[in-house]
Amino acid sequence: MPEVPTLFSLCIKEIAMTVLDGYENTQDILELPSDLLDCIVMSLPPLALQNIHELSVDGCGKSGTASNGINDGRKRGRYGDFNTAWKLLFKKRWPENIKKIQPINCVATQYVSGMCSLVNQSVDWQQLYWEKHLQSCLDDAAEIALLPAFDGCIGELRISDSIVNAIGHSGNIAGDCLKLSYHCNKFGLYARCLKLQNVLCVAEICELLRGSKLQVLVFRRIISSTQVNGLCMLLNQHWETLVSLEFIYCQLPLNTMNQICNSICKEGSRIHGIQHLCVRSSTIFDCKSSSMPPGLLSFLSSGRSLVSLHFCETKMQPKFATIIFDTLLQSSSGIVTLEISDSNIAGWLSKVDRKSTDFSSLLGSDLSLTSLSVLSLRGNNLHKEDAEDLNHILVHMPNLRSLDLSDNPITDDGIRNLIPYFIRALEKAHPLSDIKIENCNLSGMGVAELLRNLPTLKEPLKTLSLADNDLGSFVAAPLAKFLGNSGVRVLNIEEVGLGPLGFQELEKEMPNKMALFDINISKNRGGIRAAYFIAKVILQVPDLVSINAGGNIMPAESVEIIYDALKQSKGKLERLDLTGNTQLCQSSYIAMLLEFHCHGKPIVAISSLPTAETPYDDDP
Known part of the structure; x- marks a missing residue:
């Protein structure tokens, strides 16, 4: 039986339709009591919220985003309500992306350090919502433009109903609202970071994104001269705001690279403001040429912001x-x-x-x-x-x-x-x-020599990764000593061939104090000795947050050993990966092992119980 709508939900639906239809007295909605207005704002679909938001900004006598020029307490609170509403809409539509969000004015920092601090930084969720929406429209349009039969203007490409409905359009949708040009013209000013397929890199894209203040551009599969010309026009149009460029699966010969580099320089000079250049899986170096593209050399030598x-x-x-x-x-x-x-x-x-x-x-x-x-x-x-x-x-x-x-x-x-x-x-x-x-x-002898020669460190080593080297058990003793001297925080010794003997030696020689935060000991075929090592690490390393011990062929009795350690532990462990150890599922302790939680999530990850064998099917 369908859910019966509440009176409030019916009113919200009617208000949204009224706002979308261009109700001339929409300003009256903003004069409602704050508690009622807050409820309405939190319940409106994106396009209706956008219209109300724009009206509230205009009512302040300001232009641009709602965060500009709001001075009194009520208006500051109102902006906060709008921002919260946009965040909820973003989370509802793209829940998988909510944790990846970085503030736009932190774009330079996140490329340098790999992560960006949100301290004292505000996130403009309205800007992020419409930027993400526009990216969805561009991706949707690119799928159509890639078809061999397509031969028209990209601005006329039809956006799928699911995308249009997601922002609140319903019923009889005007034809213009279904076109890519509508979404670019209405929401392009919110775009800061966009990814463009090659078919979209034509002269027309410059007109569609004229209102944007692009900072980050990612291009994929640029191969033809037409695409290069469109790309360069876009770069030239936004050279003042661009800080990051990325090229993926592109063919950029010498002349093309020169053309691109010249497009991002200040007119009449070689100076540019690009901070980040990334070229991946692309051809830019001609094996027949004895010289670098001069444009790229000029880009590198004049990049004061690089x-x-x-x-x-x-x-x-x-x-x-x-x-x-x-x-x-x-x-x-x-x-x-x-x-x-x-x-x-x-x-x-x-x-x-x-x-x-x-x-x-x-x-x-x-x-x-x-x-x-x-x-x-x-x-x-x-x-x-x-x-x-x-x-x-x-x-x-x-x-x-x-x-x-x-x-x-x-x-x-x-x-x-x-x-x-x-x-x-x-x-x-x-x-x-x-x-x-x-x-x-590398062999265990070579790595042991390296570890023995390294000095006692003034500052703790953050990361040491020795993975995928055939080190054997020989490296265990010098590695254990190094763990005490170095204060290393992240250790990766995945698939180094420790075996049971190596884990036994590590456990025996392991220092009482270690600063480990994350350790990867997976794919070392450690058996029961790997379980004893895990138990000791859990009990002796209070700051340890993550252990990856997958693929160590641990027998079922390992579960009881690890369970006892987790039960006694007073540490900060958030993740213990035991996947790939299929025999663990046979233990009677397995259910109790899965009861341990941190931040509402299970600590232990384990392979699911093996299913019954599927009958053999010899049908080709």
């Missing part, structure tokens, strides 16, 4: 990696994050004469990247010789805090070459805090 630079899977050659470093050094760049990953730059330094003037800025000079804090060179096919050469380059990065050399076959010899750097980097005033050397063809 904070982060990412080149991931771009088919970069060794010579281009060298030129990028050299250009950044010579320009005294203020860059904070640099990523060159998933390319083949083996021998990128050995091919260069260190005495050449061309390379003097890197070696044997006082120039340095003093602001560089994060360097990622993962997946570049670097070998032990490259590690030795890198030892000479890293000294020009005095404030480096994070170094990622994962997925490079540098072997034990390469790590030995880097030990002198690690010692210096950990003893300096602002020490290295994140070290990632995953899947580097």
